[in-house]
Each structure stands twice: as structure tokens, then as C-alpha cells.
Amino acid sequence: MMINREKPCDxxxxxxxxxxxxxxxxxxxLSGGLMAQNGLKVYFLSRTQQGSERGLQKxxxxxxxxxxxxxxxCGDYEHLFKQAIxxxxxxxxxxxxxxxxxxxxxxxxxKYRKPQTIVSSTTSSLPLSGLVQGRSKDFKSHFLSxxxxxxxxRMSACEVTGIEDTDPKIxxxxxxxxxxxxxxxxxxxxxxxxxxxxxxxxxLFSRITTLTRxxxxxxxxxxxxxxxxxxxxxxxxLDLVGLDIHKAIINSLNTNTNDEFHSWLAMPGYINTMIxxxxxxxxxxxxxxxxxxxxxxxxxxxxxCDYIPAIEPHVAFVEKAKHFTxxxxxxxxFDAILSAQGKEAEIVKDILCAYVAYSYxxxxxxxxxxMGIEGIDSVMSYGFNWAAPSVIVEVxxxxxxxxxxxxxxxxxxxxxxxxxxxxxFGIINSGKYFVxx
Amino acid sequence: xxxxxxxxxxxxQTDFARNWAREKKHIAAMxxxxxQGSIESTKLEPDDINAAFVGNFASELYxxxxxxxxxxxxxxxxxxxxxxxxxxxxxxxxxxxxxxxMAYIQAGIYDLICVLGVEQMKSVDSAKGGDYLGTAxxxxxxxxxxxxPFPKLFGKLGDEYDARYGLDNKHLARIAEINYGNAKNNxxxxxxxxxMSLEHACTPGKYNTTVSGRIKVADCSQxxxxxVCLYIASQNFASxxxxxRGLKLENIPRILGWGHTTAQIEFAKKVAASKNNEFVLPVxxxxxxxxxxxxxxxxxxxxxxxxxxxxxxxxxxxxIDHFGLTKPGESWKAIEEGIIEPGGKLPINPSGGLIGCxxxxxxxxxxxxxxxxKQVAGIAGNYQVxxxxxxxxxxxxxxxxxxxCFVVGI
Numbered sequence: 011m012m013i014n015r016e017k018p019c020d021x022x023x024x025x026x027x028x029x030x031x032x033x034x035x036x037x038x039x040l041s042g043g044l045m046a047q048n049g050l051k052v053y054f055l056s057r058t059q060q061g062s063e064r065g066l067q068k069x070x071x072x073x074x075x076x077x078x079x080x081x082x083x084c085g086d087y088e089h090l091f092k093q094a095i096x097x098x099x100x101x102x103x104x105x106x107x108x109x110x111x112x113x114x115x116x117x118x119x120x121k122y123r124k125p126q127t128i129v130s131s132t133t134s135s136l137p138l139s140g141l142v143q144g145r146s147k148d149f150k151s152h153f154l155s156x157x158x159x160x161x162x163x164r165m166s167a168c169e170v171t172g173i174e175d176t177d178p179k180i181x182x183x184x185x186x187x188x189x190x191x192x193x194x195x196x197x198x199x200x201x202x203x204x205x206x207x208x209x210x211x212x213x214l215f216s217r218i219t220t221l222t223r224x225x226x227x228x229x230x231x232x233x234x235x236x237x238x239x240x241x242x243x244x245x246x247x248l249d250l251v252g253l254d255i256h257k258a259i260i261n262s263l264n265t266n267t268n269d270e271f272h273s274w275l276a277m278p279g280y281i282n283t284m285i286x287x288x289x290x291x292x293x294x295x296x297x298x299x300x301x302x303x304x305x306x307x308x309x310x311x312x313x314x315c316d317y318i319p320a321i322e323p324h325v326a327f328v329e330k331a332k333h334f335t336x337x338x339x340x341x342x343x344f345d346a347i348l349s350a351q352g353k354e355a356e357i358v359k360d361i362l363c364a365y366v367a368y369s370y371x372x373x374x375x376x377x378x379x380x381m382g383i384e385g386i387d388s389v390m391s392y393g394f395n396w397a398a399p400s401v402i403v404e405v406x407x408x409x410x411x412x413x414x415x416x417x418x419x420x421x422x423x424x425x426x427x428x429x430x431x432x433x434x435f436g437i438i439n440s441g442k443y444f445v446x447x
Numbered sequence: 448x449x450x451x452x453x454x455x456x457x458x459x460q461t462d463f464a465r466n467w468a469r470e471k472k473h474i475a476a477m478x479x480x481x482x483q484g485s486i487e488s489t490k491l492e493p494d495d496i497n498a499a500f501v502g503n504f505a506s507e508l509y510x511x512x513x514x515x516x517x518x519x520x521x522x523x524x525x526x527x528x529x530x531x532x533x534x535x536x537x538x539x540x541x542x543x544x545x546x547x548x549m550a551y552i553q554a555g556i557y558d559l560i561c562v563l564g565v566e567q568m569k570s571v572d573s574a575k576g577g578d579y580l581g582t583a584x585x586x587x588x589x590x591x592x593x594x595x596p597f598p599k600l601f602g603k604l605g606d607e608y609d610a611r612y613g614l615d616n617k618h619l620a621r622i623a624e625i626n627y628g629n630a631k632n633n634x635x636x637x638x639x640x641x642x643m644s645l646e647h648a649c650t651p652g653k654y655n656t657t658v659s660g661r662i663k664v665a666d667c668s669q670x671x672x673x674x675v676c677l678y679i680a681s682q683n684f685a686s687x688x689x690x691x692r693g694l695k696l697e698n699i700p701r702i703l704g705w706g707h708t709t710a711q712i713e714f715a716k717k718v719a720a721s722k723n724n725e726f727v728l729p730v731x732x733x734x735x736x737x738x739x740x741x742x743x744x745x746x747x748x749x750x751x752x753x754x755x756x757x758x759x760x761x762x763x764x765x766x767i768d769h770f771g772l773t774k775p776g777e778s779w780k781a782i783e784e785g786i787i788e789p790g791g792k793l794p795i796n797p798s799g800g801l802i803g804c805x806x807x808x809x810x811x812x813x814x815x816x817x818x819x820x821k822q823v824a825g826i827a828g829n830y831q832v833x834x835x836x837x838x839x840x841x842x843x844x845x846x847x848x849x850x851x852c853f854v855v856g857i
Contacts, residue, residue, distance in 0.1 A: 078642065166640070438487060439462075441472075442470060445469075
């Protein structure tokens with residue numbers, strides 16, 4: 011008896027060895043860990059041996075197995091770079107979001123890489139083409155973006171795109187390789203800044219940080235909480251991402267995009283103050299949230315930038331929606347939101363409608379029109395753990411009703427929405443994104 | 448009682464990787480999704496359903512909620528006025544619910560029964576959950592004051608094999624590796640994104656701690672949350688169902704045979720009673736051979752694949768010789784020869800089984816039947832085994848106290 015499986019793409023054996031640059035960081039170490047888990051030989055490189063070894067430990071923790079260490083070789087740029095790059099069939103760059111540093115590193119990679127070695131960047135905030143200025147034709151034709159989501163062990167989305175010079179066969183090969191070998195949900199995206207997921211999410215985050223000035227951190231995350239179709243509330247997500255990264259992405263979107271939501275891109279003064287005070291989020295043990303030794307959380311006051319005790323908000327329509335969510339009645343939960351009145355309810359409706367409006371507006375710009383809403387649905391579900399935009403449309407009452415709600419809020423209504431694009435996502439199998447808190 | 452065939456019309460499985468307590472959901476939300484998903488996937492009309500049977504082990508302990516049948520009325524007002532019943536036989540709760548549904552159909556009482564297996568287990572910590580599982584054994588005799596009693600009981604099963612025939616733990620590790628590997632092809636499997644290798648399964652360590660004796664974490668199925676809903680139908684209903692969809696009745700999977708036995712509740716007594724028997728668990732073997740006889744098949748080689756109860760690697764090791772793939776005590780041969788692997792002569796657990804797919808106790812028996820249905824219908828996706836006509840399932844409760852075997856096929 012044979013198991014039927016999709017025929018693997020030819021040539022996967024071409025990639026046996028991978029060099030991860032920036033292996034001390036989260037994305038570098040954990041994406042590298044996935045490669046080691048799948049039997050590839052992986053060089054973990056960073057500025058210091060100790061940094062790479064810290065990355066190795068993260069990879070071990072992700073796999074929950076010490077045995078993957080036998081596939082990983084740790085080293086620093088000074089001592090192991092030449093050997094790793096010479097041997098590598100694929101070089102993954104996951105260093106800090108600084109175009110200048112990346113360009114310098116690519117110059118060094120070019121010195122030692124074999125012809126046809128694939129080079130990919132995990133950046134989403136920097137324009138890709140600029141990173142390979144001055145590189146050879148062979149380098150450029152083998153260069154692409156493989157944008158993993160954090161943490162790769164739990165978030166399987168990976169946005170893939172090439173630059174103008176990239177050989178399309180390389181992009182196709184890597185899509186198959188990432189899907190089959192590394193079990194990624196690959197979303198083919200266009201080469202636009204922040205690609206699909208971060209473009210959409212960070213515009214919404216930006217709007218939420220602006221509203222936070224008025225409502226406060228705790229209330230904002232309560233209102234746009236997991237019951238609205240996301241595993242983590244938005245400001246808690248930014249604490250996970252880091253405010254320095256948030257700022258880099260917002261700045262890049264400000265410079266490189268211009269659409270109907272451009273005016274939402276803002277960096278409120280209190281966020282700059284937080285960055286100045288090194289309140290970057292989880293990595294500095296304080297951001298919008300701060301956990302006290304007692305285990306209790308305090309919340310940043312956007313006016314004073316000091317931490318204030320919890321207020322434990324309680325808004326009737328939110329509690330009603332949460333009750334329906336607890337019982338698995340997601341449509342009824344959204345009916346409770348839609349029928350509620352008042353300032354808080356309007357904010358929730360605004361954000362949900364903006365999510366839908368911007369998602370459908372981006373179809374054709376960040377993903378191919380032929381994909382419909384499917385690509386954006388995938389990246390939001392598998393990259394952010396948010397209910398897909400098409401699922402939110404369904405719980406809002408369907409395409410027509412959603413379009414009506416958007417129009418009432420003077421939000422753009424994309425033809426992609428009104429044409430009723432179908433998606434593989436549905437309410438029933440998206441229940442995990444609606445959390446009753 | 449009529450001798451008409453009893454058909455399976457498909458159903459729905461929740462994603463066994465989910466943690467519904469973390470989602471702050473009530474157990475009824477899980478049941479609702481399974482029911483609604485089953486209606487969506489089968490396109491059955493709720494008005495055609497005559498009764499709902501629930502398989503569940505211990506929702507009172509894990510969720511402080513009993514009387515699960517009553518929730519159907521909350522999912523669909525159609526159920527108000529219809530009969531609902533809950534069945535319990537420890538880890539075989541799902542199978543006995545399906546078995547009873549089959550009996551009701553064969554008795555001519557109902558034409559279409561919704562069978563829903565469900566368990567929410569991540570609502571408590573692992574120590575407490577392990578203690579609750581002890582109630583599937585004789586709690587006072589075998590579990591009082593013992594942390595994680597079931598790994599110990601199934602470790603003893605391995606010890607008994609070792610004593611009678613010899614047992615190399617590497618064969619158990621290979622069972623774990625195969626099940627984890629199979630789970631990677633199943634989009635609803637708990638461990639589909641987890642790492643496993645033979646070396647990891649063989650090596651005790653921080654992430655593969657020894658639970659008891661020869662049983663390490665890699666040898667254990669993991670507790671999880673899950674619900675599975677499927678439909679059992681009479682020949683009369685299945686004929687109409689097939690006709691409406693332009694299907695041939697003979698191509699709709701049906702229950703060809705079944706076996707149902709109960710062994711001594713204490714594990715030590717089971718083993719003592721089998722002292723002079725070539726099978727370590729002869730009562731489990733009887734459930735299998737009863738199913739073969741009722742299905743009119745000679746032996747396991749008339750099956751195309753098996754979904755068995757691998758709550759621990761030792762239970763799958765036992766199932767291999769009890770299904771008859773090898774002589775008693777020689778399960779290792781089937782492992783070494785690749786018989787149970789994907790592509791082998793008789794693959795076991797292409798779904799990942801309990802070790803790979805997950806073991807939400809009350810749902811497992813129903814999940815096995817749904818997977819058997821999918822395989823025979825050719826709709827198992829990436830874990831489809833080619834040309835499946837007959838599938839054997841084995842669902843056991845407690846330390847193989849309750850044993851239910853089905854042969855599903857066309």
C-alpha cells in the first residue's frame with residue numbers, strides 16, 4: 011500500500027547546507043532550527059561565537075530536542091564565514107534591519123559564495139532591490155526574500171518574492187522547497203515594502219497606537235482583544251515585535267507607500283519617548299505592558315509614559331460578545347458588536363471594518379489579483395494568528411453587508427470585496443482565532 | 448434485528464492541536480464546531496437525523512460539565528424532542544458510542560444517528576489530568592497515590608513482552624518516529640509541526656524524560672482537546688443519500704464487522720490470566736478476530752490498512768501481533784521489515800494515530816472511524832493510502848479492558 015503524496019519538486023537535494031547570518035536573533039536561530047530539524051546542515055553565524063550558541067539553544071528549545079544540535083555548526087563572522095559561505099547552497103540573511111550593514115555583508119558573501127548559491131533576506135521593511143546594488147548578475151539572479159514570521163516554529167507563513175533580476179525559476183524552486191521541505195505556508199507576494207502581512211497589520215497597529223492616547227493601553231487591548239479574531243491583542247503584539255521594529259516598519263511604509271490609509275501611519279510622541287527610554291517591549295521587560303515581580307501587570311500611561319495599575323475594564327457589549335465566543339457562536343458575537351452603540355463600540359467596528367477595507371484594497375498590489383483574497387487571508391492567519399479578512403467579512407454578515415458597513419464609515423470598498431471572492435477559510439475552521447478574552 | 452448493512456456518511460474532526468481552554472472556550476463550543484462542520488461537509492439535512500450519541504470519558508472531571516447530549520439542542524433546535532445519549536468506556540468511549548449507534552440502526556429503530564466523540568483535557572495541569580485518567584483503571588487498586596499511572600501500566604505491558612519474548616526499546620522508538628512522521632501529512636494532527644527522530648525517541652533527555660520504566664515522553668500519546676462527529680446510517684437512508692448525490696451505494700463505506708470485548712479491569716489480572724496464552728492480551732485479540740469473522744475476512748492481510756490505539760508505543764507493539772501481522776511476540780519483525788510504514792504491506796496509523804494525531808480520549812474511537820471512512824472514500828488528502836477497500840480499527844479503554852474493533856470498507 012502506497013501513501014499518496016504530492017510529487018516533490020525535483021532538485022531539492024541541491025540544498026544540503028545552509029548558512030544563517032544573524033543566527034543569534036530570533037528569526038535567524040529559529041528558522042535555522044527548522045532547517046536543522048529537517049535534516050539540513052546549518053551554519054549558525056553571528057558577530058560572536060557566544061551569540062551563535064545562544065541561537066543554537068533557541069533552536070533546541072523550539073525543536074524540544076537536543077539532537078538537532080548535531081546538524082548545526084556555530085561560529086562567528088571572523089572565523090567561520092569563509093567556510094560556511096563557500097559550502098552553503100543557501101545563505102539566509104537575518105541580521106538587523108539596516109540597509110547599509112546588509113549591503114556590506116552581501117559584499118562579503120559575494121566574495122565566497124559559489125555561483126548559483128541562493129541568497130535570501132528575511133527583511134520585510136527594507137526595499138529589496140537596494141540591498142543588492144553592486145552585486146553580480148549571478149548574485150542578483152539568485153537573490154530573493156524569504157520572510158519568515160515570528161516564531162517560525164508556531165507561525166508557518168513565509169512570504170516569498172524576488173527582485174526584478176531574480177531568476178523566476180529560483181523563486182519557484184524556493185516556494186516548493188519551503189513548502190515541501192520546511193513545511194511553510196508560502197505566500198507569493200509582490201516586491202513591495204512590508205509585503206502583505208506587515209503592510210496590513212502595521213497600518214492598523216499605527217491607528218491603534220494613535221487611539222491609545224485617548225483610551226489608554228489596557229482599554230485599547232480590551233476593546234480590540236482576542237474576541238475580535240486574534241490570538242494576541244494589538245499592543246501586546248507590538249510588545250512582542252518590539253517598538254524599534256515597529257518604528258522601522260512605520261517609517262518605511264511612510265516613505266515607500268502612498269494609499270488611502272497613508273494618513274493612518276503615525277508615530278505618536280509617546281512611542282518615541284518609550285523608545286528613548288528603552289521601553290521596547292518584551293525584550294526590554296517593559297513596553298506597553300510591564301510584568302511586576304508579583305506576576306501582576308501594569309500598563310503604560312501614554313500621557314505620562316509611566317506605568318499605572320490595571321483598571322480591569324468591563325464594557326457590556328464586549329462581555330456579551332465574549333460569552334458568545336466562549337460557546338463557539340462567532341457570528342452571534344459579532345452581531346453583539348455590530349448592534350452595540352457608543353464610543354467604544356464604534357472604535358471596535360472602525361478597526362474591524364478598516365481591516366476588511368485595507369485587506370481587499372491590497373489585493374492586486376501586494377499579492378497577485380489572481381490569488382484573490384487567499385494570499386492575504388493566509389498571511390494574516392498563519393503569520394499573525396488573526397482571523398482571515400474573508401472570515402471577518404463572513405461574521406460581519408457577508409460581502410454585501412460588509413461593503414455597506416465600510417461605506418457607512420467612508421472606508422474604501424474594493425471591487426475585490428464586492429465581487430464576493432471566495433476563500434478556503436471559513437468561520438467553522440477559523441474558530442481558533444476567536445478567543446473568549 | 449435486521450441484517451442490513453450499516454453505513455458511514457462522513458463527518459468532521461476538529462484540529463487536535465488546539466487548546467480550547469487557552470481559547471477560553473466551553474466544551475460545548477468544541478462539540479458545536481464538530482457538529483456544524485459535519486453538517487457542512489456531509490451536506491446532510493439536520494431534519495433527517497433521528498438521534499445524537501455522544502462518546503465522552505470524563506467531562507465532569509475535566510470541565511465540570513456532564514449531560515453533554517443536552518447541548519445538541521443548543522446547536523440546532525431540531526434536536527429538541529429527539530433522543531440523545533452519552534456513552535462512557537474510558538478511552539473507548541467513542542467506539543462504544545458508534546457501536547451502539549450501529550446496533551440501533553441494525554435494530555431498525557433509527558435511520559440516521561449523529562455520533563460525536565469529545566474530550567477537553569487541557570483544562571487541567573498534566574498531573575491532575577494524569578490522575579483523572581487513572582479512573583479508567585481500577586483507581587483505588589492501581590492508581591491511588593501514583594503520578595501518571597497509565598504510562599506505568601503500559602510500561603508494564605512492555606515489560607511483559609520483554610519477559611515473554613524479549614523487547615528492544617528501539618522498536619518502540621521506531622513506532623513513535625513513524626507515527627510522528629505520518630502526522631505531518633494530517634492537517635488535524637496535534638503533532639504535525641513537532642520534531643521527532645529515531646535518535647530523539649531513543650535518547651532520554653531534558654525533552655524526552657523517562658515517565659516510567661521504559662516509557663519516555665516520545666513513547667506517549669499526548670493529551671489534547673478534540674471532537675469528532677460522524678454519521679451512521681441505515682441501508683435505507685444510505686440508498687436515498689447515494690441516489691440524491693448520484694453515488695453508487697456499494698461505494699459508500701460501511702461497517703463490515705465488529706468485535707467488542709471486556710477484559711479484567713486490573714492490568715495484573717489480565718496478564719496473569721494470559722500466562723499460558725501466546726497472546727499477552729487475548730481478550731483484545733478476541734475483539735479483533737470477532738471483527739474479522741463478522742466481516743468475513745480471513746486475517747489482517749485482507750485489510751489494506753489499520754488505525755490502531757497507540758496510546759503508548761507498547762500498545763501499538765501489542766496491536767501489531769494481535770492484529771496478526773506477525774506471530775505473537777514478533778511485532779518487531781513487522782517494524783524492521785517496514786510493513787507498518789507508509790508504503791508498507793499493511794500501513795498502521797497513516798493519520799499519525801494517537802501518538803501523532805493526538806488522543807482526546809472520548810473522541811479517539813470516532814476519529815478512527817472517520818479516518819477509516821476517509822481512507823475508503825479516498826478523501827484523506829495527504830495521508831491517503833492508495834486503493835483502500837478495507838480498514839481495521841482498534842480502540843481500547845483503560846489498560847485494554849474495553850476493546851472495540853471495527854472493519855470498515857466497501
